Amino acid sequence: MKAISYSRYGSADVLEYGERPDPKVGPDTVLVKVRAAAVNPVDWKAREGYLQAGLEAVFPVIPGWDVSGVVVQPGAAVDEFAVGDEVIGYVREDFLSRGTFAEYVAAPVRTLARKPLSIGFEEAAGLPLCGLTAYQVLHRTLKVREGETVLVHAAAGGVGSLAVQLARHAGCRVIGTAGPHNHDYVTRLGGEPVEYGDGLAARLRDLVPGGFDAAFDTVGGEALRVSAETLAPEGRLASIADAEVFSYGGHYAFVRPDAEDLTHLAGLAEQGIVTVHVDQVFTLEQAADAYRLNERGRTRGKIVVTVPWED
Secondary structure, three states: OEEEEEOOOOOHHHOEEEEOOOOOOOOOEEEEEEEEEEEOHHHHHHHOOOOOOOOEEEEEEEOOOEEEEEEEEEOOOOOOOOOOOEEEEEOOOOEEEEOOOEOEEEEEHHHEEEOOOOOOHHHHHOOHHHHHHHHHHHHHHOOOOOOOEEEEOOOOOHHHHHHHHHHHHOOOEEEEEEOHHHHHHHHHHOOEEEEOOOOHHHHHHHHOOOOEEEEEEOOOOHHHHHHHHOEEEEEEEEEOOOHHHHHHOOEEOOOOOOHHHHHHHHHHHHOOOOOOOEEEEEEHHHHHHHHHHHHOOOOOOEEEEEOOOOO
16 A cells, blocks of 8 residues: 655654555554644654654554544444445554554544544545544543633644634633634634733733633743643643643643544534634645645645545
């Protein structure tokens, strides 16, 4: 099969497009013909070696954890899916090797859900990792409740945009940091945009004098510090970007595959309650350029890579 892979840690220049062996289908896995795969910052951080303390790399590594596609072969123990089923997945294993930037991926059943029929493969590919991250942080870590006020950083990004929608669906007031060019977008999502940068803490206090009930940091550094400063006395803080959150009494969160959570998110997408904005689309051969664009950190929504389809 055709795939993107890398044989050593490094920049996007180590990514190569070429032939890789077809994946083997284990008893609890499903062979998925990939239609689209989404780019996430964690992908290039893993490629550069930042995750090697916790995730062993078995080189050559095919990157990518997000996928949408069609089942072409269920494993011997699988009865949840059949040939022809359209699926989405956050296909993360406990090591780096068999990713989704390929024509096929053998996905463990625990990582998959049925694709929402009302959206296309490109949009669907952007839902799993970011959607699960937003959902699990809001409902498992921060335990947001109706009527609360929630701060979401980088509210126009992949995780942030879904967090805004999910928090609004939970009945919360949502303040989202974003650049001025994204303020209309954040408003359409249901959030109240505020510009990040110098003076952010003062702007947030003007909007929410009593402090935030919950703050969701997706950036780290200064954004994390401001989040801690603007919390209500009993406010809760979580970060997916900076372990320094522990020093502020908050929680560090890392998303996990969960078929039940992903099925719930797919249902929300089917109903139009959450949407995924696809910013740019690349072909599989152009995956290195897709990663370079993602590394700039200015994407609205998701960058997606598509794989040619033949019946």
